[in-house]
Amino acid sequence: MGVNFRRQKAMGDEISTASMSDIAFLLLIFFLVSTIFNQEQGLPMTLPGQASETARISQKNILNIDVQANNLVYLDDVRFGVTQIENEIRRRIVANPKLIVQLRVHPEAFYGTMVDVLDEVQLAEAKKISIKGLEVVR
């Protein structure tokens, strides 16, 4: 064979790097879009401070929500389902704008139930909320 193949000069290892910037930007956009900044959500409350005196409040301005040891919820001694609480509280606040919602939780009740009830109370936009442990008669 007399044909002379024109040898290609050994090209200095040049892989086309034109697409690398594409990859860089794709990666950047991927992370931009998928980065989640870990933000917690919670139900805010203001506790009474050390200095606060126990104010005297008329009984009729207090709504007692009791969470018993079996995690059942009673509004003024009437059994309620957790999801019904919001509407009931709204009704009561309309009837008595000075209403204070007092949430009493039995020491053996679950914290989760308290949060459920507090959630409902805050959804009902009650502004005066108090949380305390239910006195247990032994």
Next chain:
Amino acid sequence: MATGSKFQRKSNVGQRIPTSSMADIAFLLLVFFMVTTIFKLEDGLPVEMPKAEAGIQIPRERVSHIWIDRLGNISINDKLMHPEQIEGVIYKKLVENPNLIVAFNTDKQTPFDIVDEVMEELKQANATRVSFTADFERRGS
């Protein structure tokens, strides 16, 4: 195809896109992630958060977390502690940051008496701004 005439074919269409800026991009990316990466500050305790709808975003800088798990172990800043010690620890934090918000990261099955004890301690330390952490879930009542 032309007959006869020889086209000088350019065999090399200039493949060289100037890639000199790639180093810039690489370093920009690097600096961006270096600056925005938040290292997990606390491990806390394994806790199953309750769900709530009425929650609000709490600004991260002002929060101290109190972790209480199902068994009643209390952890602040990754240190297990007894309820009586809480007042001192929180008081110190309050001195550094008067706007402190204390977040309860508490398991939903924790018995309430522990939470009540911790709340009493917080009242004594005068840390009145409190938040009950809960994952968002629409309740639909």
